[in-house]
Amino acid sequence: MVIGESLPKILFDCLPIIKLKPGEMDKFLHEKIYVCPVYKTSARRGTLSTTGHSTNYVLSIELPSDKPQKHWINRGVACLCQLDD
Secondary structure: OOOOOOOOOOOOOOOOOOOOOOOOHHHOOOOOEEEEEEEOOOOOOOOEOOOOOEOOEEEEEEEEOOOOHHHHHHOOOOEEOOOOO
């Protein structure tokens, strides 16, 4: 029930469907998580907006983790949106 290492030579892997449920921030536990960015595409061509994020950036989601955030940041872990056509 936590984010785990990918298998060797696997660059992209599926993440289970995540249901986004709005709520009050102070009621959520913010422990043992990785704040994972979600992007529209894997292309690194978005321009930097006034918010400091790429225009390719959608939002961040908190994934349960048994490792510190720095571990996943060093690996460049991010999520990509699946666009339904």
